[in-house]
Amino acid sequence: MSVISATDAVKIYESGDKTLRALDGVSVDVNAGEFASVVGPSGSGKSTLLNLLGLLDEPSEGSVTVDGTALSTLSKRERTDLRRETVGFIFQSFYLVPTLTARQNVAVPGLVRDDRSDLQARADELLERVGLGDRLDHYPNELSGGQKQRVAVARSLINDPDILLADEPTGNLDQDTGAQVLDVFGEITDEGVAILTVTHDEQVTDFADRTIRLVDGRLDDD
Amino acid sequence: MIDSPLARFSPFLAFARNNLSRARARTILAMAGITIGVVAIASLGMFGATLEQSFLDTSDDAIRTVAVGPGEDSEFGLLHREQVAEIERYAGNGDVYTLTRGRGEVTGLQETTSASLVSLSDPEVFVTAESGQIPQNWRSGVAIGNELAETLGVQPGDSVQVDGESRRVVAVLAESSRASFVSTGDAVVLPPGEFGDGASQVLIRGETPQQAFAISDRIDENLNSDRRTRYSVFDAESALEQFNQQIGLIRTFLLAVGGISLLVASVSILNVMLMSTIERKEEIGVLRAVGYHRLDIVKLMLYEAALLGVVGSIFGVLISVGLGMVMNAQLLSDPLAFSGQALQYTVLGFLFGTGASFLSGLYPAWKAANARPVEALRD
Numbered sequence: 391m392s393v394i395s396a397t398d399a400v401k402i403y404e405s406g407d408k409t410l411r412a413l414d415g416v417s418v419d420v421n422a423g424e425f426a427s428v429v430g431p432s433g434s435g436k437s438t439l440l441n442l443l444g445l446l447d448e449p450s451e452g453s454v455t456v457d458g459t460a461l462s463t464l465s466k467r468e469r470t471d472l473r474r475e476t477v478g479f480i481f482q483s484f485y486l487v488p489t490l491t492a493r494q495n496v497a498v499p500g501l502v503r504d505d506r507s508d509l510q511a512r513a514d515e516l517l518e519r520v521g522l523g524d525r526l527d528h529y530p531n532e533l534s535g536g537q538k539q540r541v542a543v544a545r546s547l548i549n550d551p552d553i554l555l556a557d558e559p560t561g562n563l564d565q566d567t568g569a570q571v572l573d574v575f576g577e578i579t580d581e582g583v584a585i586l587t588v589t590h591d592e593q594v595t596d597f598a599d600r601t602i603r604l605v606d607g608r609l610d611d612d
Numbered sequence: 613m614i615d616s617p618l619a620r621f622s623p624f625l626a627f628a629r630n631n632l633s634r635a636r637a638r639t640i641l642a643m644a645g646i647t648i649g650v651v652a653i654a655s656l657g658m659f660g661a662t663l664e665q666s667f668l669d670t671s672d673d674a675i676r677t678v679a680v681g682p683g684e685d686s687e688f689g690l691l692h693r694e695q696v697a698e699i700e701r702y703a704g705n706g707d708v709y710t711l712t713r714g715r716g717e718v719t720g721l722q723e724t725t726s727a728s729l730v731s732l733s734d735p736e737v738f739v740t741a742e743s744g745q746i747p748q749n750w751r752s753g754v755a756i757g758n759e760l761a762e763t764l765g766v767q768p769g770d771s772v773q774v775d776g777e778s779r780r781v782v783a784v785l786a787e788s789s790r791a792s793f794v795s796t797g798d799a800v801v802l803p804p805g806e807f808g809d810g811a812s813q814v815l816i817r818g819e820t821p822q823q824a825f826a827i828s829d830r831i832d833e834n835l836n837s838d839r840r841t842r843y844s845v846f847d848a849e850s851a852l853e854q855f856n857q858q859i860g861l862i863r864t865f866l867l868a869v870g871g872i873s874l875l876v877a878s879v880s881i882l883n884v885m886l887m888s889t890i891e892r893k894e895e896i897g898v899l900r901a902v903g904y905h906r907l908d909i910v911k912l913m914l915y916e917a918a919l920l921g922v923v924g925s926i927f928g929v930l931i932s933v934g935l936g937m938v939m940n941a942q943l944l945s946d947p948l949a950f951s952g953q954a955l956q957y958t959v960l961g962f963l964f965g966t967g968a969s970f971l972s973g974l975y976p977a978w979k980a981a982n983a984r985p986v987e988a989l990r991d
Binding site for chain 2: 441446477478487494498501502545
């Protein structure tokens with residue numbers, strides 16, 4: 391079952407009199423519980439694809455569909471709500487708030503929800519799941535890179551998303567801690583959450599169920 | 613932040629507070645700006661109000677007093693029983709006193725000098741003894757103004773010669789207030805009815821300045837005609853008006869000075885908030901990505917600005933009240949003598965302080981909320 395799909399997606403950036411076709415007709419389906427990686431040289435449109443699938447940006451042509459709903463039919467506000475319910479984000483440089491503890495960082499995306507009664511318990515549970523049950527009240531500067539990324543993973547799961555989008559999640563980590571993060575990813579996909587990651591890291595592509603190759607804004611099918 | 617009482621009340625407020633704690637020095641300096649602005653507005657305003665209060669306090673008796681004397685066209689030189697009765701008729705429930713003035717030679721222990729002689733129907737209403745005592749049913753002796761007593765070198769109990777007649781000094785009088793109708797610094801005050809064969813002036817004291825002004829209008833209307841000014845009637849209405857005008861001017865000026873310093877403070881808040889949105893660009897991008905609406909970002913930033921304003925203003929108000937107490941102690945000789953008006957200025961300062969910093973937060977908040985998450989997150 392496809393969680394998010396892009397159909398014939400084209401993204402054109404215009405700056406001054408130059409136009410750049412960052413994506414040139416790409417169709418991608420991401421299925422529940424699947425771990426897909428996106429690879430390609432820089433400038434091939436990887437991040438653009440990630441932004442489209444993450445509902446952060448709209449395609450210039452083609453469509454993005456979430457659970458059967460076409461993105462183009464939604465207002466900005468509805469898109470933000472849908473993004474909160476459907477997508478979790480993980481970044482190369484973690485982007486944790488330095489003055490918040492691990493538990494608080496995980497809870498941040500939940501602060502805009504109306505029902506916050508179980509927020510803290512849920513944050514604790516997620517940290518437990520990524521193996522940081524003993525680091526709940528640690529601040530980011532008291533955590534290693536791998537631990538920070540695992541806090542970020544827990545944060546991305548707080549709103550029960552259907553898909554996690556990860557932009558170079560192991561880019562700032564060494565081999566061993568990268569492997570730890572991948573183990574966590576494995577557990578998450580086992581529970582039915584899809585993960586799509588942009589990466590240059592062979593360790594990640596080896597781990598992935600499927601690898602999508604992009605060259606010059608097109609799928610490289612071979 | 614998710615489990616504190618503050619967070620249960622408003623998680624965004626707790627989040628905003630936490631964000632402010634990240635650049636502590638900057639936050640404190642921005643608050644200090646607001647504090648200074650609030651202190652400027654509140655304490656300068658209070659200063660104006662206290663100044664006015666102090667003037668009204670010291671000259672309160674004079675403002676409530678109407679002085680009536682023989683006019684240009686009067687057929688009498690002094691006010692006799694007949695005229696006093698005529699005036700009394702229109703004095704309503706004001707208290708009526710008579711005052712007789714003259715000049716005379718006074719000789720003390722050291723020297724002889726010319727001094728004004730004053731006789732009042734009720735001396736205790738107009739003068740207070742600094743040393744010695746003015747007896748009830750005062751019949752003999754004199755009271756002497758403090759300046760004159762110093763010149764003459766006399767104390768209560770000593771004798772002076774007034775126009776060649778030897779008199780015992782019963783009291784030395786305290787300095788009379790600035791705007792008093794009866795200035796006694798260099799005067800000799802004689803017992804009631806002691807000299808002259810009529811009063812130089814009738815003094816009428818109302819309960820309030822307004823009552824006094826009404827009495828003076830009534831006397832002027834009834835006893836004087838358009839052509840004949842039989843009585844000169846003097847009250848403090850025009851002086852009071854002039855004073856009010858001046859104090860209004862001073863107050864406007866002080867408020868303007870305070871307003872400018874608050875303007876400077878809000879520019880610094882604007883600067884701080886802008887810097888903070890630029891520094892936290894990625895973080896705000898993340899918040900947008902994980903489902904914060906633009907309004908949520910605006911709310912978060914405005915909470916930060918408002919917190920700066922509220923905390924800065926609270927300190928400002930506290931400092932202003934402290935300064936106000938010093939001013940009150942100096943000018944009104946009671947540190948807690950805050951007038952309603954003075955307290956209004958602290959409220960005004962507080963509102964301006966929080967308002968200004970809230971307004972300064974609007975643009976940075978709008979800017980942060982409208983940064984596209986995609987661009988904010990681009991490495």
